[in-house]
Amino acid sequence: MQVTETLSQGLKHEFQVSVPASDLDAKADARLVDLKDKVRINGFRPGKVPVSHLKKVYGRSVMAETIDQTIRDANTQIFNERGFRLASEPKITMPTEQKDVEQLLTGQTDLTYTVAIEVVPAISLADFKSFDVEKPVADVGDADVDESIKRIAEQNRSFADKGDGAKAESGDRVTINFKGTIDGVAFDGGTGEGIQVTIGSGTFIPGFEDQLTGVAAGETRTLKVPFPKNYANDKLAGQPAEFETTATAVEAPQPLEINDELAKTLGLESLDKLRQAVRERLAAEFAVATRQRVKRALLDRLDETHKFEAPPSLVDEEFNLMWNSIKAEMDSSGKTFADENTTEEAAKQEYRGIADRRVRLGLVLSEIGEKNKITVTDEEVSRAVMERVRQIPERAKELWDYYRNNPNALAQIRAPIFEDKVVDFILELAHVTEKKVSKEELYKDDEEKSAA
Numbered sequence: 125m126q127v128t129e130t131l132s133q134g135l136k137h138e139f140q141v142s143v144p145a146s147d148l149d150a151k152a153d154a155r156l157v158d159l160k161d162k163v164r165i166n167g168f169r170p171g172k173v174p175v176s177h178l179k180k181v182y183g184r185s186v187m188a189e190t191i192d193q194t195i196r197d198a199n200t201q202i203f204n205e206r207g208f209r210l211a212s213e214p215k216i217t218m219p220t221e222q223k224d225v226e227q228l229l230t231g232q233t234d235l236t237y238t239v240a241i242e243v244v245p246a247i248s249l250a251d252f253k254s255f256d257v258e259k260p261v262a263d264v265g266d267a268d269v270d271e272s273i274k275r276i277a278e279q280n281r282s283f284a285d286k287g288d289g290a291k292a293e294s295g296d297r298v299t300i301n302f303k304g305t306i307d308g309v310a311f312d313g314g315t316g317e318g319i320q321v322t323i324g325s326g327t328f329i330p331g332f333e334d335q336l337t338g339v340a341a342g343e344t345r346t347l348k349v350p351f352p353k354n355y356a357n358d359k360l361a362g363q364p365a366e367f368e369t370t371a372t373a374v375e376a377p378q379p380l381e382i383n384d385e386l387a388k389t390l391g392l393e394s395l396d397k398l399r400q401a402v403r404e405r406l407a408a409e410f411a412v413a414t415r416q417r418v419k420r421a422l423l424d425r426l427d428e429t430h431k432f433e434a435p436p437s438l439v440d441e442e443f444n445l446m447w448n449s450i451k452a453e454m455d456s457s458g459k460t461f462a463d464e465n466t467t468e469e470a471a472k473q474e475y476r477g478i479a480d481r482r483v484r485l486g487l488v489l490s491e492i493g494e495k496n497k498i499t500v501t502d503e504e505v506s507r508a509v510m511e512r513v514r515q516i517p518e519r520a521k522e523l524w525d526y527y528r529n530n531p532n533a534l535a536q537i538r539a540p541i542f543e544d545k546v547v548d549f550i551l552e553l554a555h556v557t558e559k560k561v562s563k564e565e566l567y568k569d570d571e572e573k574s575a576a
Contacts, residue, residue, distance in 0.1 A: 125141065125142070125143050125144075125147070125198055125201075126141070126142040127139055127140075127141050127198075127202055128140045128141075130238070131240070134433060135211065135242050135243050135244075135245060135433060135435050135436070136240070136241070136242055136243075137208070137240070137241050137242075137243065138238060138239070138240040138241070139202055139238065139239050140236070140237075140238050141195075141198055141199075141202070141235075141236070141237055141238070141239060142234055142235070142236045143194055143198065143234060143235040143236075144234050145231050145232065145233055145234050145235070147194075148187065148190055148191065148194065148231060148234075148235055149231045151190045151193075151194065152183070152186050152187045152190045152231065153179075155186050155189065155190060156179055156182065156183075156186055159182065159186070183230070184229045184230070187228075187229050187230070187231060188229060191228065191229075191235055194235065195216060195235075195237065195239075199214055199239055202239070203241070208241065208243045209243060209244040210241055210242070210243060210244070211241075211242045211243055211244050211435030211437055211438050212241075212242055212435070212437045212438065214239050214240065214241045215239070215240040215241070216237055216238070216239055217237060217238045217239075217240070218237045219236070219237075242435050242436065242437050243435070244435060244487060245432050245433055245435075247430065247432060247487060247488060247491045248430075249430070249488070249491060249492060249495070250426075250429040250430065252550045252553040252554055253553050253554070253555075255422070255425055255550065255553070255554035255555065256554070256555050256557070257418060257421055257422055257425070257551065257554045257555065257556045257557070258418075258421065258556075258557055258559050259414060259417075259418050259556050259557065259558045259559065260414055260417050260418075260558075260559050260561040260565065260566055261410075261414055261558050261559065261560055261561065262410050262413075262414070262560070262561050262562060262563050262565070262566040263560070264403050264406045264407050264410060265563075268406055268563060269399055269402050269403050269406065272402045272405075272406060273382060273398065273399065273402055274380070274382070276386075276390070276398075276402070277380045277381065277382050277386055278380065280386065280389060280390070281377050281378065281380060282377075282378045282381075283296075283297045283375035283376060283377055283378060284375055284376055284378055285373060285374070285375050286374045286375060286376050288341070289340055290340060290341075290374050290376075291338045291339070291340055291374070292323060292336055292337060292338060292339045292340070292371070292374045293323070293337065293376075294323050294324040294337065295322070295323060295324055295376075295377055296322070296323055296374055296375060296376055296377070297320055297321065297322045297323075297374075297375045297376075297377070298320070298321050298322075298323065298336050298339060298371050298373070298374055298375075299318060299319070299320050299321075299371065299372045299373040299374075299375075300316070300319050300320075300321060300336070300369050300370060300371050300372065301316065301317045301318065301319070301369070301370045301372060302314075302315065302316050302319070302347075302367045302368065302369040302370070303315050303367065303368050304365050304366065304367045304368075305365065305366050305367075305368075306360075306363050306364065306365050306366075311359075311360065311365075313357070314365070314367070318372070321333060321336060323336055323337060329349055329351060329352060329355070330349075330352065331347075331349045331350070332347060332349050332367070335347045335348075335349070336369070336371070339371045339374070340371065340374060341371050341372060341373050341374050342370075342371065342372070343370070343371050344368065344369065344370040344371075345368075345369050345370075345371075346366055346367070346368050346369070347366070347367040347369050348364070348365075348366050349364075349365055349366075349367065350362065350363065350364045350365065351363050351364075351365060353457070353458040354456060354457035354458055354459075358456070361456075361458075362458070382395065383395055386398070410563070410566060413566050413567060414566065417566070417569065418551070418556075419544075419547055420569070422547055422550060422551065422554070423485055423547075426485060426488055426489075426550075427481055427484065427485060430484060430485075430488045431484075432484065434480050434483040434484045434487070435483070438483045439476070439479050439480050439483050440479075442479040442482050442483055443475060443476050443479035446475050446478065446479060447472065447475060450471075450475065489542070489543055489546045492546050492549065492550070493542060493545070493546050496549060498542070498545050498546055498549055499542075500538050500541045500542045500545065504541055505534060505537055505538050505541065508537045508541060509523075509524075509527050509534075509537060512537075
């Protein structure tokens with residue numbers, strides 16, 4: 125076998141490979157000898173078929189298999205000898221002229237092909253013991269518990285009938301029957317009976333609740349409301365609709381009751397038990413926020429300390445996934461880049477930078493995991509799948525089947541587990557210091573990202 129490197133440009137390499145026809149013929153003959161004891165041909169006893177006859181019958185297909193295996197073996201040897209880690213599948217270029225293909229399959233010419241590859245660069249890992257990581261920690265205060273319990277009480281607030289002829293006001297709950305039409309034609313999902321609407325809650329499409337203000341029980345109104353342009357149902361999005369609506373009850377909200385009775389309606393013994401449960405839930409939420417802040421800071425540090433050229437093909441793939449998702453979201457919402465105070469070119473540049481960072485961090489995390497033998501067990505993946513299934517019990521069998529039959533779905537579950545294990549490994553080496561912060565400071569970064 126003769127190998128000539130014809131291109132070495134950054135992470136891209138190309139080789140021209142030549143394998144003598146005699147080598148191919150010898151390999152093909154060896155496969156035919158092995159085949160002799162496995163095939164049955166009329167007129168010959170088992171195992172007694174001459175190789176020359178087998179060559180007439182199976183020669184072309186066996187040579188095709190031999191060529192395919194030879195290319196795989198040759199490529200593996202080339203990459204291993206040079207210590208290459210491939211970023212993507214190699215691109216093989218072979219003769220395509222009918223005459224050349226025929227000569228190759230009949231063993232009359234050498235196998236000559238080119239293989240183009242893109243490799244993962246060598247990554248020099250930082251000294252993680254030199255990392256200083258700040259860990260923001262917020263304590264759950266009584267005010268936090270009070271605020272959370274107040275929201276729970278509001279969600280469970282009772283309502284009382286306002287009496288005959290009473291008009292609905294903001295904050296009141298109106299029970300309605302309605303039938304929606306567009307251009308006089310009813311549409312799917314546009315009919316409801318006994319639906320409770322709290323005016324001002326923003327539960328229904330904009331404008332619907334406002335037009336219930338002043339309605340009385342037994343009164344019928346036609347509400348004219350356009351569906352939002354970004355409505356989830358494309359057939360209804362932006363369409364002007366009319367809802368023939370009859371109010372069957374108008375109720376006023378009752379004073380909030382934060383007491384043992386509230387706790388009992390939630391399955392707890394007393395208000396103290398409710399406060400304890402809320403405090404524990406908030407502490408768990410704060411811990412998740414702390415973890416996210418620490419992880420984000422650590423990934424930022426990894427990004428700063430590992431600058432190298434990311435394989436362009438991986439960056440392109442990551443960018444295309446993000447960009448297609450963004451375009452689909454903008455198309456469904458009817459938004460433009462101008463609405464986001466940017467241009468399409470500027471947005472592309474921003475997201476390509478994000479794609480480059482994601483690819484580089486993914487390669488760094490992979491390198492850390494490989495060098496430190498960090499793995500994700502099948503048991504850990506199964507537990508994660510089980511947790512997802514528990515969240516939607518009514519679709520348990522469907523989800524189990526989906527993950528069992530979809531390797532890519534399992535890979536998507538395995539990836540974040542691996543990432544978290546690598547993060548934990550680095551944090552064990554890094555110098556981590558806790559910093560007491562308020563709840564507002566803990567969530568500040570998330571709020572700023574949401575507002576951006």
